[in-house]
Amino acid sequence: MNQIMMNQMTMKQQNVEPGKEAPLVLQMNGVSKIIKGKSIVDKLSFDIRKGEIVGLLGPNGAGKTTTIRMMTGLIRMSEGDVMIQGHSIRNDFKRAIAHIGAIIENPEFYPYMTGLDNLKQYQRMTDEVNDERINEVVQLVGLQEAMNKKVKAYSLGMRQRLGIAQALLQRPKLLILDEPTNGLDPAGIREMREYMRTIAEVEGISILISSHMLAEIEQICHRAVVIQNGKLVTVTKLGEEQEAAAQVKLTIRVDLLQSAIDIVEGTEIAQLNGMDSTRAELTVTLLDSNVPALVTALGIGGVGIYRITELKQSLEEDFLKWTGGNLIA
Amino acid sequence: MRRFNNLMINEWLKLSKKRMFFMPYVLLILLPLLVGYIVHSVSAELFGSAFDFSSTMLLPNGIGQALTILAIIGTAGVVSKEYGQGTIKFLLIRARSRTAILASKYVIVLVYALTLTIVTTIAVYGSGILWFGLNGGEAGFSEILLSVLYGFVYTVVYVTLAFMIGILTTSTGVTIGITMFAITIDKLVISRDFYKYVLFPNLNLSAYEGNGAPMRGMTLSFSITMLAVYMLLFLLAGFVVFRRRDVA
CATH class of the missing domain: 3.30.70.100 (Alpha-Beta Plaits)
Structure with a gap:
């Protein structure tokens, strides 16, 4: 009983913490993507503050993936800008992207290399990531035993974990996960959820999760940003706060x-x-x-x-x- | 610079960790031995020495051609496989510019072509010694080096072409297909004046040996200029497209 109370207390505290004073990690400022005169994403604006877990919700084809790809510089923005820790993705890409860790759609690796070799690829592309950090993230996702196996022998769940390890390697301020539970079985989904909680607590970083799985978002996120046809529909608070x-x-x-x-x-x-x-x-x-x-x-x-x-x-x-x-x- | 070195190490590992990585090298060692054996058993007097054999075989229309084909196959996937496997997403969300990433890939493609060329040169020379000996003949080391140079120019132009097509099509199969087709038709000569401005007749610089020319009105410096212009175009097209393309 006491423990439940304690848990609720900490949950509450966590929910209160990312309040108004918490610094902004991500700012979407009127971001649009126009392809052949048609807006795929239309003047989208929202913020993510430190320590928040935010869900990006929308029906299929709403523009979730396009939005995330624009945040990570994979797709050019037609209008607007994305600021990460105050750095513009458009004009200061290298400094902005250094604060992002992301898995976009399925985590895909070089299948003929081992998990460790794959992580080392990304270590070499990042400043100030030593071998100790690799061990740290590998332990966080619990892949120690599989590090020397080739990735082609990995299950989807293991690849998801390696994807998270890859995303956390550079100590990001913002973790972006695009459909993180796609193709996972119920046990895998639950595991994923626990990882995300752990990561938010242990690493103290903000997480943006895109999904059309509403129950998922409801269970883990503090806020949900709902978009449809590339437009912002609503931003809503989730969980205890709302009930109080x-x-x-x-x-x-x-x-x-x-x-x-x-x-x-x-x-x-x-x-x-x-x-x-x-x-x-x-x-x-x-x-x-x-x-x-x-x-x-x-x-x-x-x-x-x-x-x-x-x-x-x-x-x-x-x-x-x-x-x-x-x-x- | 250390950052660029690390990018190149990454690219080299992506090539060399593949299971089939040693196959081209093995082929390029076996092929000269086989060709040497066949030539020697058909007509042992055809080549006076290892030098004669090597300087002929290493030309772009000898074993040099097989070398180019294998280099193209290796190059075709360097960019397009990243798209095919989906690894391009993890590759481009790092604090490195797309230009630096693509440049490291191109440098490694050139290094790969160079290692293939070195292995082939040694294998051909070795085969020459084995079947034709070191004495007699007219050619020397300088002739071998010149042939290697002609062959390397031919290979480099083709891998640059394959590199560009790989970026434009993002398909390994299509890249190999188009480039192989180019190799099979590059010996054709169309006797029209415009044809000297096409890439193909300029590719084999050994055609200028002994005051010859692939077509009337062409000179060595003309061909070198044309090759440089084409290479620049290929690289420009590749880099511009790679930098600007949306990864959807």
Whole structure:
């Protein structure tokens, strides 16, 4: 119990930390990509602050990959600029890119070389990365045993880990992951999520994750940037922060439905939204802080409670609301 | 400079860590031995000595041609494989300019062609000694070196062409195909005046030996100028495209 509280405390602290004062790591300033008169990405602007994990969400073809490729200089911007730690990708590429570690789509390596040889390739392309740092990142992703095997013998999960090792090598301030769980099995996805948390904590860096897997984003990110047809739709906060002072909607299953309804209607703190007599359930809306009081009131009234479920509006519903269904333009 | 050296080390490792890396070298050692054996058994008097044999064989239309073909095959993938394997994404998101990355690749292509040439020269000379001996004949070391030079010029122009096509097409197969096609038709002569401005008749500088010329009105300095202009064009096209292209 104590431990859970502690965990929640640290989670909260983490969420508070990347507040207004945290320095900007990435600034997207009106970035556009126009191909043959058509805007693939249209005047996109958003920021990422130190220590934040931000999700870049959008339906297929929304321009997520194009956006990420522009951030990393793989694709030229038609308009606007991306600033990394204050350095422009457009005019000061080498200094800006030095702060980025990225995996863009699938992590692809030289298959005939060993994992270590592949990492050494990137060590030679980066200033101030010694062998000790290689060992450090290899240990962080847990690939010690596989370092001397050829990459062609690696599973997709191992390649993802080597991809992360590669991205972390130069001690980036911003880690960019494009569809990091693509093609991974559930165990791999979970593992990936744990790595990302560890990395954010251990290395203290900001992470940008692009995905169309909403549940993934919801579980790990502090904020989500939603884009559609290359345009910014909304930037939303995720996780605890949002819940703190908000109203919650609960479904309560009881043994005596009518008594429960009477009690709820008799109190000031909760509003009855509906009921389901066949399942002996009622739905109520109330402030988060008033939940214990309602439970006590039900208990005093002699109503037995079987379960209480939160009716959460999931990110998925929000997402469909924002993007107007599954239209792909 | 240390940064550029490291880029070159990377490129050399990408070539040399391949399983088939030694194949071209082995072929280029075996081929002269075989050719020497065949020539010797058909007509032992054809070459007076190892020097005669070497200076003829190393020309762009002798074993030098096989050398060029193998160098092209090695070069074709240097840029296009990065696109094919998808490794181009990791390569270009480093604090190194695209120009420096491509330049290191080109230097290593030239080094690769040079190592092939050196191995071939030694193998041909060795085969010459084995089958024709060191005595007699008219040629000497300077003739061998001149043949090596002609052969190397031919090879360098072709690997530069293959390097450029590899950048433009990003396909190893297409690059090898186009360049091989060029090699097979480069001996054709079209007897029109414009043809001397085409790359092909200028490629084999040994044609000027003994006051000859590939076509009327062509001189050695004319051909050297033409080759330089073509090389510059190939490199310019390659670098401009590589620097500007979106990696989608």
